[in-house]
Amino acid sequence: MRLPEFPFLPKDFIETEEGLIFAVVSYHPHEHKVGCFLRYVNDQNGWHKVDTEQANRLLERHHPDYLYYSNQFDATFHAVPVDRIICHHRPEERLQILMHQPAEDPLQQKLHKLITILQRYQVDIDAMGLTGSMLINQQKSTSDIDLVIYGRDAFHQCRQAIQTAIADNQLQKLDKTQMQENYQRRASELDYASFSWHEYRKYNKAMIDGSKFDIGMVCLIDELDIEHRHFLKQGIKTIQCRVTDDSRAFDFPARYQVDNAVTPELISFTHTYVGQVVKGEFIEVCGALECDASGTCRIVVGSSREARGEYIKVVDQK
CATH class of the missing domain: 2.40.50.140 (Nucleic acid-binding proteins)
Known part of the structure; x- marks a missing residue:
């Protein structure tokens, strides 16, 4: 699944010695750099999440060397040289670790239950990973569960499993409060009614025992x-x-x-x-x-x- 010469995939997290964690967004290197986006910063209060504006401002002021202009895409984005990475957080490894140890908090308990349900509907755990806050053990009780599915076939099988599990009342579709929070977080240009109509039919997000989860696809190398x-x-x-x-x-x-x-x-x-x-x-x-x-x-x-x-x-x- 990962190439030895460039083992980074979208949804991975990479950490630098300055106390920055970036989410990888690119499958391929950019002049020996990993295309990514700054998501977490470590300061005197510990790790905290940053939004797009905060991330760009922080890098412009303090770490301009992590800003990269791409001639190919005519755009500037975040990129970290491979030799500046001190820790590579891999979603598939994190999921396996958590599934083979007792849950330490309510969200991990829900993760265990969710994976068990998906496996019941023939989803292969070996094609799955865990990203977001749970990848770096920074989840709160209100955090989402962010799953990664590797490969198109496995991803669409998981979408079908979610749809069937909702019909069987094993999982729940997003309630109005969760959908409104999703709408506000995404800051979509669509009105709420249109946004929610499009979202509900995707079956790439749902709820388990009051917590939201979503699935994101990462292509296999031969699918790119x-x-x-x-x-x-x-x-x-x-x-x-x-x-x-x-x-x-x-x-x-x-x-x-x-x-x-x-x-x-x-x-x-x-x-x-x-x-x-x-x-x-x-x-x-x-x-x-x-x-x-x-x-x-x-x-x-x-x-x-x-x-x-x-x-x-x-x-x-x-």
Whole structure:
């Protein structure tokens, strides 16, 4: 699953000697650096989570060497040289450790119960990992359980398991309070009714005994496309189109093929719009127009984690 020469995958955490923990977001190195995003900072009060604005400001002021400009993507993002990493937190290893020891808090108890339920519906624990706060033992009673599923087939099997388990009342769909918190955290450009409608049908998040959990997919190496094209941003564009291929809707980044001749591909770098639309649906998209040297263009939604001013939404179903 991991390449010896570059063993880093999205959803991993990497830690530096300055007391910074980054979430890995890239499958491939960028000039011997790991593409990532700052998530946790250690100060006199211990570890605490930072949002996008806080993360960018902290790096700009104190650690500009962790900011990296990519010619390929015409964007600046966070990146850590491999030799600056003092600890590599791997989700699959963390899950195995926790599942083979007694639960130490209520959230770990719920994790044990959740994994048992998913296994009952034929989900393979060897294709799973644990990321988020539980990966670094920083969870609170109100924390989510963030699962990683490795490989497309395993991921969609897990989505189906969640849907069936909800129907069997083994798991619960997000209640209104949880969905509203999810909506506020994501800061989506959609109104609440539209946001929740799109979310409920994804089956990549649900609840167990009052706690929210979600699943995120990490592709296997042979499922990846190698991207060599260099794109330049051309401003913001809004289009309406029909989805022709949704097979990579839950990838990171999410990819959709559409019937627009100028911009036949949509990409989302924000989890808000992963799995957002289905093949055959007529949709509206607002995002950053990017073109390569050949004139091939695409629309990117999620130039920031919050994707302010950008969205993907269904206008008309099949």
